[in-house]
Amino acid sequence: MEGFTLNFQPQLRVLSEEQINEIHNTALSILWDTGVQVKAPPALELLRKAGASVDEDTMICRIPASVVEQALRQAPSSFTIHARNPKFNVEVSTEALHIEPMIGRLNCFDYDSGKTHRTTLKDVGELVKLADALPCYHLLHSGSIMPQIEGVPIRATHVYGYLESIRNSCKPIKATSRERLMAEDCLRMVAVIAGGEAALRKKPYTFTTDNPVAPLLHDREQMEGALEYARYGLPIDVTSEPQAGATSPVTLAGLLAQQTADVISGITIIQLANPGNPVWYGTCGSIMDMRVGRIAIGAVEMGLINVASAQIAHFYGIPCRGTASATDSKLLDFQAGYEKTLVLTMAALGGVNKIFYPGTMEGALTVSKEGLILDAEILESIYRVLRGVQVDELTLAKDVIAEVGPGGHFLKQRHTMQFLQAEHFLPLLASRQTRERWEQAGSRTMVDQAGARVEKLLAEHQVEALPANTEAELERIVREVEQREAEVK
Amino acid sequence: MASETDKDSIFAAMRESIENYDSDAAVAAAKQAVESGTDLLEAVEKGFAEPIRKLGEAFDRMEVFLPQLMLGSDAMKVGMTVLEEAITAGGGSIKSKGAVVIGTVEGDIHDIGKTVVAALLQANGYSVHDLGVEVPASRFIEAAEGQKTDIIAMSALLSTTMLYQRDVVELLGNKGLRDKYFVLVGGAPVTQAWSDEITADGYSRGAYEAVQLLDAKKEAWSE
Numbered sequence: 001m002e003g004f005t006l007n008f009q010p011q012l013r014v015l016s017e018e019q020i021n022e023i024h025n026t027a028l029s030i031l032w033d034t035g036v037q038v039k040a041p042p043a044l045e046l047l048r049k050a051g052a053s054v055d056e057d058t059m060i061c062r063i064p065a066s067v068v069e070q071a072l073r074q075a076p077s078s079f080t081i082h083a084r085n086p087k088f089n090v091e092v093s094t095e096a097l098h099i100e101p102m103i104g105r106l107n108c109f110d111y112d113s114g115k116t117h118r119t120t121l122k123d124v125g126e127l128v129k130l131a132d133a134l135p136c137y138h139l140l141h142s143g144s145i146m147p148q149i150e151g152v153p154i155r156a157t158h159v160y161g162y163l164e165s166i167r168n169s170c171k172p173i174k175a176t177s178r179e180r181l182m183a184e185d186c187l188r189m190v191a192v193i194a195g196g197e198a199a200l201r202k203k204p205y206t207f208t209t210d211n212p213v214a215p216l217l218h219d220r221e222q223m224e225g226a227l228e229y230a231r232y233g234l235p236i237d238v239t240s241e242p243q244a245g246a247t248s249p250v251t252l253a254g255l256l257a258q259q260t261a262d263v264i265s266g267i268t269i270i271q272l273a274n275p276g277n278p279v280w281y282g283t284c285g286s287i288m289d290m291r292v293g294r295i296a297i298g299a300v301e302m303g304l305i306n307v308a309s310a311q312i313a314h315f316y317g318i319p320c321r322g323t324a325s326a327t328d329s330k331l332l333d334f335q336a337g338y339e340k341t342l343v344l345t346m347a348a349l350g351g352v353n354k355i356f357y358p359g360t361m362e363g364a365l366t367v368s369k370e371g372l373i374l375d376a377e378i379l380e381s382i383y384r385v386l387r388g389v390q391v392d393e394l395t396l397a398k399d400v401i402a403e404v405g406p407g408g409h410f411l412k413q414r415h416t417m418q419f420l421q422a423e424h425f426l427p428l429l430a431s432r433q434t435r436e437r438w439e440q441a442g443s444r445t446m447v448d449q450a451g452a453r454v455e456k457l458l459a460e461h462q463v464e465a466l467p468a469n470t471e472a473e474l475e476r477i478v479r480e481v482e483q484r485e486a487e488v489k
Numbered sequence: 490m491a492s493e494t495d496k497d498s499i500f501a502a503m504r505e506s507i508e509n510y511d512s513d514a515a516v517a518a519a520k521q522a523v524e525s526g527t528d529l530l531e532a533v534e535k536g537f538a539e540p541i542r543k544l545g546e547a548f549d550r551m552e553v554f555l556p557q558l559m560l561g562s563d564a565m566k567v568g569m570t571v572l573e574e575a576i577t578a579g580g581g582s583i584k585s586k587g588a589v590v591i592g593t594v595e596g597d598i599h600d601i602g603k604t605v606v607a608a609l610l611q612a613n614g615y616s617v618h619d620l621g622v623e624v625p626a627s628r629f630i631e632a633a634e635g636q637k638t639d640i641i642a643m644s645a646l647l648s649t650t651m652l653y654q655r656d657v658v659e660l661l662g663n664k665g666l667r668d669k670y671f672v673l674v675g676g677a678p679v680t681q682a683w684s685d686e687i688t689a690d691g692y693s694r695g696a697y698e699a700v701q702l703l704d705a706k707k708e709a710w711s712e
Contacts, residue, residue, distance in 0.1 A: 148649065
């Protein structure tokens, strides 16, 4: 599926070339002078063999700049993620933009009641189905990533979540790398979709996120899970989640330097395990609101961090995963709309290549079906922005202006009809009616409209079913994992 | 014995050390208080407790921020160590509102929320024993049993690790110690419903709510 390529200059920039170099050099010296703690023995071994100085007791690895730079050179600037329907294949690159909506969060917002409930398997299926139906979403987060789904045996959440997700979409479905065994379970299922393990190695049918712990820590379970993905050459977004002032320096420059150290050390480990493995340089960096002690995920600083991260990623020739379209609002209200749109617009104009988090609210503790619809409308309008202003003989329309002449109008011009759809974005949900017409139609808000569209899409959207034997094999793996985990307990 | 003027200037120096978030100054002022022979319990109250309470209240009103709160609490902590030693040596003791053992549960490395709660509790007159992160159930109980403790407070940021909060409650039950402690739970995925489900005694969404909740339930543990 096509992403969107920026076709106008200048893009949004917040760092100069010199500043990018300073951040990069600071990150390299952090990795050598302070080092990173790597709690996964196989990763320690890879680093040691590559020439890092490894302290066995503290698990602190000091990585020479040459090792990091060599690894960064091996990471590709573009790669394909396959979908079970090839028309939804995603061509990731440093020049394209793709969107990953959030599917799995602990809570799901119920628009009718205005309250949240614990996300169920049915919610997961419906959220995925909506994301499947909306063309602006390309790479789907899934129930596989969730730590828990209401009503599902907790240690089998990853496999239940994957099955429910792949059933409800033909787009690429993300799987978890939170623990090695969970990663293995998921990848067995993805291999069924791909047509076997060998086929999966050739065609990545999934992708994952590896989260280093800011500051400077690669936890054992997470890193071992990520290395499972690297074994198959599957795309990994290595994403640090520093909160300025709490888990990184309070300054944005300090945050970027430390985040870069977090991320490029993770990428180095992955490249050492599998040279050329597709990766994104990822950010979920923001500030901690020091009045309340919580991450501010709708903060405008996230816009700056996204843009700077894209610049740093592209300096390495690697696609950037950013985080935008999140909000701290508990409602789908003005706060949500403004926080989401501002950071999203900055991230998109800044050249972030994968934007993650549409669909979330309440500091990303909660996901919402209406939110997926509303965020899609913001995204569609941003795609219009990215198409820019096309200037050529036809669009300049000198002849049309001559024909209309002074004091005339353009409503009856073929030129108007011809270019209308390409030039104007017409929102589906936002009201541009007169007050009278709007009141006659029930004075419905944008969120009301989104609620109606959720119902319509869930009722009408058809997802291509999995082949019966594939479904049966996936079911079998789910049962097997469930039984294995039940016995552990 | 210190004169009234000496006493006032020593208490002022103690207060200022907290107001300036200055640990070195807090220790120096506390030492001065000990050397001057002034009433140390009064020094605790007027020199440290008053300004730290004000700091907690200002934080609650969003007039000062987390770094001030943390650094202010740290200054009080080191200053109090000096005073406590002298008070204990003299056969006295400091009355706290309650003794808290606090930590982030097993498998969870998230430090910040718990540390904020610890700082605010301390600022509000509780004596706090912070066990850090990835604290196994048994360690919570050993620590609580090891010294006089009223409250066991547990943080969990992940919905997977939040389950370990239940383990602590169950382990307390198995050991016949459940009634001895007020069990407080918190963390991003934790809710009142979860607290009820695992039969904890209290849940709070934010740090200041934790203080208010414990203040309101003081009769649950104080004699």
